[in-house]
Amino acid sequence: MVHIVGAGPGAPDLITVRGKELISQADTIIYAGSLVNPALLEYRKEGCRVLNSAYMTLDQVVEAVRETEAEGKMTVRLHTGDPCIYGAIREQMDEFDRLGISCQVCPGVSSFCGAAAALNMEYTLPEISQSVVITRMARRTPVPERESIASFAAHGATMVLFLSSGMVAELAAELMRGGYGADTPAAIVYRATWDDEKKVVCTVGTLAERAAGEQIRKTALIIVGNAVSQSGYALSKLYDSGFTTEYRQGSDTEGKERK
Incomplete structure (x- = not known):
């Protein structure tokens, strides 16, 4: 299995709980070294192979994953922020599909x-x-x-x-x-x-x-x-005392605009 994991925006404690757990279980971590905080690599287990994709082509990334899969082990592909935004993950997943390698995405906090x-x-x-x-x-x-x-x-x-x-x-x-x-x-x-x-x-x-x-x-x-x-906006209707919702009955009072 290869897990594409969102590393979050930078601070190492802003990775998701799931993402941190996947890092700690990985046998190979391929991380976007130009953007991902290297402090996240401290969560890895002893003996984990770490590769910096800033120096790799798509073919090299896929080959590293294929090698790990051939050994029956697990890869974490660590992307900055949330991988669905400018993460170039579709081309990787298509290659994994072609090779019959299972893949899952773990979302992250976007920058x-x-x-x-x-x-x-x-x-x-x-x-x-x-x-x-x-x-x-x-x-x-x-x-x-x-x-x-x-x-x-x-x-x-x-x-x-x-x-x-x-x-x-x-x-x-x-x-x-x-x-x-x-x-x-x-x-x-x-x-x-x-x-x-x-x-x-x-x-x-x-x-x-x-x-x-x-x-x-x-x-x-x-x-x-x-x-x-952050100025000149109107108050949210959701919390307006005059606004009726599924959970409470509102009065006729209208929310006032905040300047």
Whole structure:
């Protein structure tokens, strides 16, 4: 069996209980060394083989799993955050299927959740934003034209940009081309939940200047939208005393808007 495990956003105690248990049982761990906190490897058992996939091709990863399977042993493929987001896991699972190797995915805490926690932020504020767009700038790996930054920006929803901190000036230009104003709230969170975490609250117009000033060029998420300011939202109807739910009868009192 090979288990694809989400390592969480960085802090070693933010891996799931299941993920930690799988690490402790693994005979081979193949981890994304460019992003996964190596402190997680301390949970491994004695004699566990550890491989850093930052130096490996897909074929080499698959071969390492095949070798472990041939010995009747178990592999953990350790990905950063949650493996379903920019984890390139589908191509691995297709190869495992081709070889008749059983595979299971263990979800993890994504860095976009870690970034919100760093900012004490709620993405989905009533009457401000109820949608979160997770995307990235096109680089050497292209992005479908229908999913361009400008096209998503036209919706005015909250946006979380992965893999884009190395081209912030171009990103800001695309965001404004799509309809965000230069004064739209924004934030940069570098290495969310790590010991050296850094967070910068700014605007779309000052994204490039602030990123350069903090020397942030990689391993950061960029969050854009009015939800970043955490103000001007309406109170949740779920807890409004005038709102009737399946569990309680409400009065006629309407919730008041919080400024």
